[in-house]
Amino acid sequence: MKGFSGKILKIDLSSGKDSIKSTDERYVKKYLGGSGFAIELVYHGVPEGADALSPENVLAMAPGVFDGFAVPTGGKTAFAAKSPATNTLAESIMGGSIGAELRHAGYDALEIFGKAEKPSYLFIEDDKIEINEADDLWGKDTRQVPDILKKRHGWDVKVACIGVAGEKLVRMACIDCDDRQAGRAGLGAVMGSKNLKAIVVRGTGDLEPADPGKLLEIALRYQKIMEAAPSFNEDTKYGTGEFLGWINKEKGVFPTRNWQESFFKEREQIDPYYWAPRYVSKNKACFACTKPCGKLFEIKSGKFSGVAIDGLEYETLYSLGGGCGNADIESVAKANEVCDLVGIDTISAGVAIGFAMELIQRGIITEDEVGMKLTWDNASDSVPKMCEMIGRREGFGDILSEGVKRAAEKIGKGAERYAVHTKGMEPPAYDVRGMKGHGLSFMTSTRGACHLRAGMYAPELVGKFWRWEGIDRLSIEGKGEKVATMENFMGVYDSVGLCKFSRGFFLIDKLREVIEAISGLQFTEEELLKIGERIHNMKGGFNVKHGITRKDWLLPPRVLEDPIPEGPSKGAKITVEEMNNMLDDYMAVRGWTTDGAPTPEKLKELDIV
Amino acid sequence: MVKMLVPYPDKCTGCRFCEIACTLYHEGKINHADARLQVHKRDVRIDFPSVCTHCVACKDECCVTACPVEAIKIEDGIVRVDEDECTACGTCVEVCPFGVMRMEETAFKCDLCGGDPTCVKFCSMGAIKYEEPKPEQYEAVRKLLKAEE
Numbered sequence: 001m002k003g004f005s006g007k008i009l010k011i012d013l014s015s016g017k018d019s020i021k022s023t024d025e026r027y028v029k030k031y032l033g034g035s036g037f038a039i040e041l042v043y044h045g046v047p048e049g050a051d052a053l054s055p056e057n058v059l060a061m062a063p064g065v066f067d068g069f070a071v072p073t074g075g076k077t078a079f080a081a082k083s084p085a086t087n088t089l090a091e092s093i094m095g096g097s098i099g100a101e102l103r104h105a106g107y108d109a110l111e112i113f114g115k116a117e118k119p120s121y122l123f124i125e126d127d128k129i130e131i132n133e134a135d136d137l138w139g140k141d142t143r144q145v146p147d148i149l150k151k152r153h154g155w156d157v158k159v160a161c162i163g164v165a166g167e168k169l170v171r172m173a174c175i176d177c178d179d180r181q182a183g184r185a186g187l188g189a190v191m192g193s194k195n196l197k198a199i200v201v202r203g204t205g206d207l208e209p210a211d212p213g214k215l216l217e218i219a220l221r222y223q224k225i226m227e228a229a230p231s232f233n234e235d236t237k238y239g240t241g242e243f244l245g246w247i248n249k250e251k252g253v254f255p256t257r258n259w260q261e262s263f264f265k266e267r268e269q270i271d272p273y274y275w276a277p278r279y280v281s282k283n284k285a286c287f288a289c290t291k292p293c294g295k296l297f298e299i300k301s302g303k304f305s306g307v308a309i310d311g312l313e314y315e316t317l318y319s320l321g322g323g324c325g326n327a328d329i330e331s332v333a334k335a336n337e338v339c340d341l342v343g344i345d346t347i348s349a350g351v352a353i354g355f356a357m358e359l360i361q362r363g364i365i366t367e368d369e370v371g372m373k374l375t376w377d378n379a380s381d382s383v384p385k386m387c388e389m390i391g392r393r394e395g396f397g398d399i400l401s402e403g404v405k406r407a408a409e410k411i412g413k414g415a416e417r418y419a420v421h422t423k424g425m426e427p428p429a430y431d432v433r434g435m436k437g438h439g440l441s442f443m444t445s446t447r448g449a450c451h452l453r454a455g456m457y458a459p460e461l462v463g464k465f466w467r468w469e470g471i472d473r474l475s476i477e478g479k480g481e482k483v484a485t486m487e488n489f490m491g492v493y494d495s496v497g498l499c500k501f502s503r504g505f506f507l508i509d510k511l512r513e514v515i516e517a518i519s520g521l522q523f524t525e526e527e528l529l530k531i532g533e534r535i536h537n538m539k540g541g542f543n544v545k546h547g548i549t550r551k552d553w554l555l556p557p558r559v560l561e562d563p564i565p566e567g568p569s570k571g572a573k574i575t576v577e578e579m580n581n582m583l584d585d586y587m588a589v590r591g592w593t594t595d596g597a598p599t600p601e602k603l604k605e606l607d608i609v
Numbered sequence: 610m611v612k613m614l615v616p617y618p619d620k621c622t623g624c625r626f627c628e629i630a631c632t633l634y635h636e637g638k639i640n641h642a643d644a645r646l647q648v649h650k651r652d653v654r655i656d657f658p659s660v661c662t663h664c665v666a667c668k669d670e671c672c673v674t675a676c677p678v679e680a681i682k683i684e685d686g687i688v689r690v691d692e693d694e695c696t697a698c699g700t701c702v703e704v705c706p707f708g709v710m711r712m713e714e715t716a717f718k719c720d721l722c723g724g725d726p727t728c729v730k731f732c733s734m735g736a737i738k739y740e741e742p743k744p745e746q747y748e749a750v751r752k753l754l755k756a757e758e
Contacts, residue, residue, distance in 0.1 A: 069639060070629045072731070097625070104640070143653070155651070155757075156641075178623075179653050204642065212637035219630070220730060227733055236734070283734055284656070285622035288629060290733045292622040296654060308654050 001025045002210035003065070003519035004033070008041070009107040011122060011129070013194050014055055014114030018129045023108065028521060030607070032531045034064030034099075035091050035494030037109040038080035042089055043538045045113060048545050052084035052186075053169055053193040055115035061160075061199070062109035063099030064497010067288070068207050069518050070219040072226060073506075075100060075288030076497035077177075082546065083185040083447060084193075085171045085348070085403050086423045089542040090185035090447035093494055095286020096177025101158040104203025116195040121161075123153065125202045134197040139164060141341040142176035149200050161198035162188040163343020165391040169193060170401040172348035172390070172426075176340065179310040180286055180294075183345040185425065185447045186403075210520035218514055225505055226291050235501070236283060238272035239293040240314040245271050248322075251461060252567030253434040255427070256322045257376060258354035259420050259558045262431040263567030266327035270317045275329045284310040289499060297333050304334040304384075311336045315451075318429030319350025320387070324357060326379035335384040342391025344401075351426035352400040352407065353386050358418045365411060370396040420556045423448030423548065433559055434569035435460040437471075437479035440582040443553040444483055446539035454486040455500060466507060476578050480585030488532030495531065534606045537598045540590075541608065550596040555579055611686050613742040614646070614660040614719070614726060616750050621736035623648060623656030627728035634727040645719035646709055646728055646737070649757065657753050658737050659707045660728075661719035663688045666747030672701035672710055680716070690716045706751065 001024070008021040031040045038060035045058035059081045066074030077099025083090035102110060105126050112122070119134040137145050146159035159177060166173040166188035173188030174181040182188075191197070209215045226232060234242050248254035248267050256264040268274055276295065284294030299307040312333060320326060320335040339346045357374055359365045367373050374382045374396075389397025399407045404426055408419035420427055425448020432439030441454035451457055459465035459482065460473035466489075468482065489508060493500055496511055509525045516522055523531075543549075555574060563573040587594050591602040598608075628644035636643060646660045663686060664673065673681045673688060680694035681701060690701075695715035702710045711717050721739075729739045 068629075070626070070633045072626065075624075155649075178650070205640070206636075207639040209633075209638070212633055216630070216633050216727075219633075223731055223733070232733075281654075282619050283622045284653075285624035287624060288626050289622075289624045290626050290731050292624065292734060294622065298654070310653055 001028065001519055001521065002208055003069070004028055004108050005103070005106050007107050008037070008109045008111060009124070009129070010111045012114045013112060013116040013120070013131065013196060016131050021111070025521065028519065030531070030534070032065060032492065032495035033108065034062050034067070034076065034497045035078040035080065035093065035491065036531060036535050037062035038078040038091055039089065039535050039538050041109065041111045042080045042082065043542050045111060046082050050082065052082040052087060053189060055113070055194065057082050057113070057190055057193070059112045059187065059190050059194065060109060061099065061102065063103050064495060065515055065518060067497040068100030068103040069209055070215055071288065071498065071514055072219060072223050072290040073288070073499040073502045074497055075286050076494070076499060078494055078497070079175055079182040079187050081187050081190040083187070084169070084189045085186040086425050086448045087546055088423060088446050088448065088548050089539045090187070091494065092175070092182035092184045092187050094175070094177060094180050094182040095289065095499070096158070096160060096180040097287035098158040098160045098177045098199065098201055099497070100287060101201040101203045103207055104205050105201055106203065106205050110199070112194065112196065115193065119195050119197055121149070121198040121200060122196060123200045126204055137197045138167060142343050143341060145198055149198060153200060153202065157200050157202045159198055159200050162191045163341060163391065165343040165401070166192035167197070168393045170344055170391060170393060171403050171406070172345045172352070172401065173343050174345050176343060178287065179284070179340065181340070181345070183347065184450070188343050209518045211517045215517040218517055222506070223290060226502070229505065232291065236292055238276050239295050239312070241272040241312065241317050244314060244317055245273060247461070250568060251434065252564065252569035253431040254322055255318060255429060255431045257325045258323060258351070258358040258418065259431065260358065261566065262434065262564045262569060264322035267322070269327050269329040270321040270332060275312070279329070279333070286499065291501070293501065299330050299333060302330060304330045307333050307337050309333060309337045309340060313346070315429050316346040316350070319347045320383055323350050323354040324379045324383050325376035326383050328380035331380040331383055335387045338384050338387040339391070342388060344387070344391045347428055348403060348426040349387050349390055351420060352390065352404050353383055355404045355407070355419055356386070356396070356400060359411065359415055362418070364413050364415055417557050420558050421449055422555060423552055425449045430457045431564065431569070432555070433564050433574055434572040435473040436476050436574055436578065436582065437473070437483055439555060439559060439574050439579070440479050440586060441483045441486070443555060443583065444487065444586055446536065446543055452500060453490055454483050455490055455503070456483055456486055459486070474572060476582050479582050480589045483586060484589045487536050488529045491532030491535040492528045495535065530606070534608060537602060537606050538608055540592065540596065541598045541603060544597040550583065550594070553583070553596060611742070612739050613663055613665055614721070614729070615738045615740055615743050615746050616658045616660050617736050617738065617746060618657035618749055618753060620734045621648065621656040621658050622734055623650045626731045627658060627737060630727045630731045634722060643711055643713070645711060645717070649753065651757060655753065657750060659709055659750055659754065660737060661688070661707060661709045662742070662747050665742040666744055667706055670704055670706040672704055675700050675704040687721060688718065689720060690718055708754070
């Protein structure tokens with residue numbers, strides 16, 4: 001088998017020992033790579049009931065099948081662990097170059113468990129593995145850390161690290177590499193709990209595809225298809241927020257002010273059609289991406305002068321922008337930079353701040369308790385400050401750093417009514433009241449509210465995708481089957497390491513020739529989707545074993561009780577009956593119990609032990 | 610018109626696909642250290658490609674004249690290494706102002722892929738173009754390289 005080394009590097013931080021788990025073709029046929037490998041390692045590595053922040057948790061990192069090879073937009077690396085935010089098996093995918101470097105070092109994946117005695121960083125250079133002291137890195141931000149480590153080990157090493165938030169076990173802490181983040185599910189806190197500040201990799205080996213000529217031919221073909229697509233210019237010019245205006249104004253499903261509204265009237269500044277020409281000096285890309293959606297956003301004067309980020313993403317424009325009623329694009333960018341440097345997820349941070357703002361609006365908490373004027377009309381000043389406080393667990397930021405679910409429990413006084421989340425995960429920028437299948441996917445997503453485990457927003461907003469046409473976003477009909485199928489589809493995507501923005505033209509069937517050119521292995525479309533199904537069932541099975549069942553999946557009161565008040569989706573909501581019908585429908589399609597557990601027959605069918 | 614690789618630092622996204630494509634085309638395998646050009650990423654603000662200028666912009670930092678055994682020659686405007694003559698002494702690697710001379714058993718370098726450079730095909734933002742040489746672009750890269758020292 002080409003394309004894989006057949007070696008998974010296992011590091012026990014408690015003993016300081018490393019070992020190799022050997023894998024073969026059967027392993028690839030079963031789990032594919034990337035997310036599939038990472039999920040397998042966590043699924044089999046974490047004991048039942050283990051706390052996410054205990055040494056027993058496993059942090060896995062695995063480059064997708066395409067990562068490192070020449071596939072446009074195929075440079076994604078999966079991280080996975082039991083999430084401290086949701087207590088579920090959660091993966092987070094990033095576009096940093098560390099995964100490909102790990103492959104050059106000779107490993108298909110990395111499994112880290114145990115806990116280092118004191119602050120440490122892991123250094124991997126081909127066969128050389130070291131666990132080094134990190135006292136001088138502790139307290140440093142996500143740009144200082146790689147800067148110090150690259151000066152020490154050479155500019156060609158790749159560094160994934162956590163900021164202060166990960167050290168302080170903030171439940172929305174992220175992992176950073178190349179100014180790209182594995183943002184969601186608090187995996188940065190897992191690193192922090194292990195006293196692991198950074199992972200440094202240098203790989204000097206070759207990556208040898210099974211059929212180099214074919215791989216280059218495929219790469220050129222897709223490069224041309226991608227560049228010729230009508231959306232190429234808009235996407236690369238305006239980034240992931242390109243459709244913000246459309247979602248907000250035409251569809252009315254852009255959650256605003258902690259989901260009280262879904263139409264942000266003050267949209268103008270946060271729309272990339274406004275800010276890209278004014279603040280963007282050039283494009284930025286993930287590793288191996290030739291369709292860059294990243295933007296170098298710089299502020300050169302005023303109170304936020306000096307800000308320079310790879311951003312702003314659509315999700316951040318919502319979470320730190322509209323979601324907080326923040327119409328000041330410079331403030332959104334500043335808050336984004338604070339989140340990146342201190343090392344927290346912009347989505348969860350923004351939603352937590354919007355939540356606190358609504359509590360102040362309703363008199364449940366006061367400005368005095370929060371220690372600042374955290375109000376909609378003072379968002380520009382207060383949002384960046386509160387991001388810093390969350391990341392450092394300072395003052396009221398300490399409460400929000402636990403995420404909205406735990407914060408609401410702590411605050412009490414009915415705060416739960418305004419906490420928008422599923423499974424303890426703050427939601428991304430799609431108001432599911434106006435796209436009900438996407439609402440189902442918020443519940444079924446194994447890592448909590450998420451737009452990427454199924455990506456149902458796209459088929460529902462556009463009305464068609466892949467095998468389906470005439471999709472009605474406000475109907476619940478057939479959504480169980482669509483969500484389950486899309487979850488399987490996305491499981492394959494996360495395992496090959498391809499960006500989901502390519503899913504319009506890189507359908508599952510088209511991945512087959514790429515996998516074959518790299519590995520020499522042949523898969524049918526059904527076999528690939530079966531792997532996606534297996535991965536999802538492993539996550540689902542893990543979650544049940546760790547106490548997360550249907551009762552934890554349910555949509556928040558805001559979605560069930562408050563219809564969208566105005567705009568194109570005015571009046572839309574998901575009723576309790578609709579929610580339950582969709583869940584029953586989904587469980588039946590999955591072959592799961594109504595409580596959300598994969599049945600023994602299903603596990604056997606998928607060969608999950 | 611003589612065409613060369615021309616770098617545009619302000620267009621580079623830092624994706625490094627050019628390096629991958631370069632070695633896949635030349636070697637049939639991927640190794641960034643063997644790429645005949647290099648993407649530099651030092652800071653969120655700075656990504657840029659460094660390419661071989663084939664004598665256009667190297668001035669006195671010249672691999673052709675530095676080679677003690679005259680194994681580096683110019684043929685039709687393209688600087689090539691004669692692998693039979695090369696003794697792998699490393700002088701050319703040291704002298705190359707753009708850091709793009711490579712060394713395994715012998716020295717090797719960019720040959721413009723026979724007039725149809727692979728790197729350019731994947732550079733959708735135009736950070737590397739194949740066109741009439743622009744001295745100011747090579748100067749811009751030199752400045753960035755100097756700043757790294």
